[in-house]
Amino acid sequence: MKKEIITAAAALAMAVPMTAQIGTNPQWLDNAVFYQIYPSSYMDTDGNGIGDLPGITSRLDYIKSLGVDALWLNPVFESGWFDGGYDVIDFYKIDPRFGTNTDMVTLVNEAHRRGIKVCLDLVAGHTSVKSPWFQECANGDRNGRYSDYYIWTDTISQKDKEEIEARHRDANPEGSTRGRYVEMDAKRGKYYEKNFFECQPALNYGFAHPDPSHPWEQPVTAPGPQAVRREMKNIMAFWFDKGIDGFRVDMASSLVKNDPGKKEVSKLWNEMRAWKDRHYPQCVLISEWSDPAVAIPAGFNIDFMIHFGIKGYPSLFFDRNTPNGRPWEGQDISKEYKFCYFDKAGKGEVKEFVDNFTAAFNRTKQLGYIAIPTANHDFQRPNIGTR
Template sequence: MTTSSIPSQTPDKDWWRGAVIYQIYPRSYQDSNGDGIGDLKGITSRLQHVASLGADAIWISPFFKSPMKDFGYDVSDYRDIDPIFGDLADFDALIAEAHRLGIRVMIDLVISHSSDKHPWFVESRSSRDNPKGDWYVWADAKPDGTPPNNWLSIFGGTAWAWDPTRMQYYMHNFLTSQPDLNLHNPDVQDALLDMTRFWLERGVDGFRLDTINFYFHDKLLRDNPSLAPERRNASTAPAVNPYNFQEHLYDKNRPENLEFLKRFRAVMEEFPAIAAVGEVGDSQRGLEIVGEYTSGGDKMHMCYAFEFLAPDQLTPARVAEVQHAFAAAAPEGWACWAFSNHDVVRHISRWGADVADRDAYAKMLSSLLMSQRGSVCIYQGEELGLTEADIAFEDLQDPYGIQFWPEFKGRDGCRTPMVWEENAPQAGFSTAGTTWLPIPQDHRTRAVDTQAGRDGSVMEHYRRFLAFRRLHPAFAKGGIAFEPAQGNVLVFTREHGNERLLCMFNMGAMPATGGMPEGDWETLEGHGFEARRDGNTIELPAWGGFFARAA
């Protein structure tokens, strides 16, 4: 076991505020043993890439033992590594190498539900009166044999599955093989918190908490009310999913969660400089819940909702609207923003399907993301400007896509293997003849080796802008204030201490002109954009940016 820490660095309990976190989907990052699936040794071998970008931390999606029905988000042993990914010694080596490189490690905890193969559930379903009988959410059928209420699963259909041994239904917000844990039971909470300590003692620096607002259900099992069509929002579930037809008042978002999050935070406080980010999945109250979960300094350090992961087109008005809404909903809170992750269509495709110069578009969006108030998550391949892969139905692995095909193609298109070398077998990801998902040919031309050191590449722009960002603490820690809209030109300032920065982005496909706020502004260089300044007028190329500092 290792309890290593980042060398030559006094623990900074505030490191997470404004951090840039690089998300790694382990199945698809690097395969070290030739089986076509990425693993922990593969991640370790590629950490230099993350360090060269300038990220502060990595978030690794689940690698625990699992039947892989939902590719690791169905855990059967919270304290061990699935053999697909390696073993605990491989994880310890990964921690040690990351810390040597100055990178913090956050892991993905999935504690709203487990796999139905977890020993806890195997025991729980064996009878109604066993010691773990109420560790999961069990309920009797209605007199006519139908489920206890109208709750729905995100993966389609009822959120209840019948168990013939107990002659009861169990709740599953996701797949039937992912039963929901009953966190109303203090023994369940204690077991999950003990597991959290296990990973903290191994040296992890923090957590990403999956579906953090799903931890508790209504004890009375009350029906969710219906949702008027005009209030339906497809940010949490695809538009074809009837999950959107309900207001989820009782199957998640319960007030009891606040006390559990305080318990979770107290465990983290037993260790130096630990941080957690929670995923809030709710299409109506997402930012409000983020505000609740990050208030008071005694729950989550930061959370993210789905505002910037939704299909809604990104415009100057949308950026300002989201930041204003967050400030109103969470005045004490801190956001962690992302444009892409392992669950949504890559943002270059989601927003830029009709964009001609996708490289310029990708650079503008990356800098816009890293200029927002809040911490930032970058998803692997985003730094290459990767687009969503088009996966044939016969190659699909994701049960979500298989269920709703073809209207919703699932999440495989953003999960294809990382491309390292354009002309190597399997683009340098694996020596296997076949990889778990196919590698698109057009991704190969964007491989790391084609972009490294090439001035003007998307990857080099990420590196340059991250270095520029580190020079200016206002980006990481400062407040944000928006100027009046100027067509496609977004203008805002970031301020921290004695530093005030001006940020201007042309979010349009045509050159545009923007006016700077009154004041004496010094033009800043080194961020990768070119613009022409004439007094307080800035001429921005399509997808261009401009930065200045108050003199």
């Protein structure tokens, strides 16, 4: 790997200290500093050009010297590797490119010996089409163990059909996120619902408001969605029992479909938090939600404030001439910041960040923590331009 890729792969994220109610959060979070590692490009010990878990273990003394208290690793579970590990095949197995489950336990034990916690990335919303769950679901009958782990229908709207056709006209249809459904010659159904790419079928947590005209939209209380919840608890328990200290949950707010106001997904995570606190009180849940005032009351110990969700983060770090600083399509730039806070010309603006952070802080300071990362795998490092 090129040096610049390795350098950009890991990002420091500081969990902002604040006063929490006694007993609601593990004490180690009070001043925790997290270090994100993208394992593929961090440290390679077997010469195949891909970073691995033994490589991370070999660098723990260096990481400790930075003043780091906790690690967050991007997905390390067995994956189809279409989406950087976010298309998981087996949540209970470390991908062979990184090592083995034993290598993970060794990493955890060595990290703990140095006073460092280890958190993993939980891709809770979908799997890979190569997952045995999906394969059995697609090819089995409608009463199998995994038959309702995913969302299937034999009929979709004309608009959804047109989205499929448009996606197939793209230069790289498999890499397109257009549309909601994927057509498949499967015993279980003609179409499955995806989350992002075609290879990422959405796990079925149910619909907050099922459409009576869509019989495939199951309520959150249906057996399938309830089974998926139990599976997520099983996955977390499996790794908690091996010493893992927590999970950063990918796209945590998007699990339940048709859920305006995020009421049902908030109930889901409150259920998960109660279970975690009862069985693993020293472990943590970290959300990729970027709306702390909703995510933390929903049950998370920590929520990120990043480039989407509540406003403010880009106005700290992203010059308008850099990729993540450019206005989104349809965005009215006259109502947005013009110069990031660290602008080299001294024209920086901080009001947008302060206003939004303060509002979120005041609503969560007795409940949990807001993390302000310097960067992560989804966006650039702080870039203040070249003026």
